[in-house]
Amino acid sequence: MSKKLNGNGIFEGSRFILPEFREAYEAQMREQERRGKPALDDQEMQLIEQALIESYNRRVPITVVVFNPFDDEELRGIVTSVNTSLREVKLIRGDEDCSWIKLEEIISATI
Secondary structure (H helix, E strand, O other): HHHHHOOOOHHHHHOOOOOOOHHHHHHHHHOOOOOOOOOOOOOHHHHHHHHHHHHHHHHOEEEOOOOOOOEEEEEEEEEEEEEEOOOEEEOOOOOOOEEEHHHHHHHEEEE
């Protein structure tokens, strides 16, 4: 007889992955790529806040790097509003595209 029919050969020769198992495996692999937020010291936070204030006062474009657990996002625009109670800034990118960004999510800011 064939080698596949002996012992555990029937099950070994018919391996396949269900779509549900594949999705669970891929989700687990993505979760392992998640990284933690870097800790910023007080001096770095002051430099970020100074750059944001300068962009707000002088209406000059600023480049902001926003933390994301998988890949950081770089945004460029002009700070038009600062909400101190919620610790957010409004960044206008282009004509109509705007976004509110929390200060604690900003990793770096340069003018």
